[in-house]
Amino acid sequence: MSTILDALKKSEQERKLNNIPTLSDMPTPDEGTKVSGAWMLALIVLLAIIALSLLVYIGMQSRNMSDTVSVPVVVDNETVAAQKPKESELVVNVVSYSESADQRFVIIDGKMARENEFVRPGLKVEKINTDSVILNQRGRRIELRP
Numbered sequence: 519m520s521t522i523l524d525a526l527k528k529s530e531q532e533r534k535l536n537n538i539p540t541l542s543d544m545p546t547p548d549e550g551t552k553v554s555g556a557w558m559l560a561l562i563v564l565l566a567i568i569a570l571s572l573l574v575y576i577g578m579q580s581r582n583m584s585d586t587v588s589v590p591v592v593v594d595n596e597t598v599a600a601q602k603p604k605e606s607e608l609v610v611n612v613v614s615y616s617e618s619a620d621q622r623f624v625i626i627d628g629k630m631a632r633e634n635e636f637v638r639p640g641l642k643v644e645k646i647n648t649d650s651v652i653l654n655q656r657g658r659r660i661e662l663r664p
Contacts, residue, residue, distance in 0.1 A: 608637075608653075610664045615648045622646040626653075626662075 612625040623632050624646055631643045637653070644659065645652040653660045 608641075608660075608662060610651060610662045613646060613649060613651055613664055615646055624651045626651070 608626055610624060610626050611628065612623075614621075614623050616622050619633060623630055624643060625631075626637045626643075629637055631637050633643055633646055636642050640656050642654045643651060644654040650661050650663045653662065
C-alpha cells in the first residue's frame with residue numbers, strides 16, 4: 519500500500535512542476551450577490567402590478583362603453599332612436615330545448631340566457647320552444663329561429 523501512496527505523491531509533485539491545475543487549485547466561483555435576486559423579484563412584482571392595473575383599466579373602459587344610454591336623435595323633424603335593438607339585428611345562435619324547464623337555454627348574439635332572463639335591457643326570453651325562442655321586447659312578442 520505504501521507503494522501506491524508513494525506513486526500518488528510522485529505524480530502530484532510532477533503535476534505541480536508542470537503547473538497543470540488540479541481540482542484543489544481551481545478558484546471557487548463567486549456566488550452572485552443577493553441584491554441582484556432582490557432586484558429581479560422587485561422587477562417581477564412591479565410588472566405584475568402594472569399588468570393587473572392595465573387589466574382593471576380595460577375592464578372599466580369596456581363596462582363604461584356598455585353602459586351607454588340610448589338617446590333619441592332628431593333628423594329633419596323625424597325622431598330616430600339611436601342604438602335601439604331591432605329584431606333583424608338579433609342573431610339566435612343556439613336553441614337548446616329540454617323537457618325540464620331549468621335545462622333550456624338559448625344563445626342570442628353570443629350571450630347565453632334561460633327563460634325569464636334578459637338578453638339585453640328591455641329584451642326578455644319569454645319561452646324556449648323546440649326550434650324557436652319567443653322574446654318579449656317591452657310588451658311586444660317576437661319569435662326568432664336560429
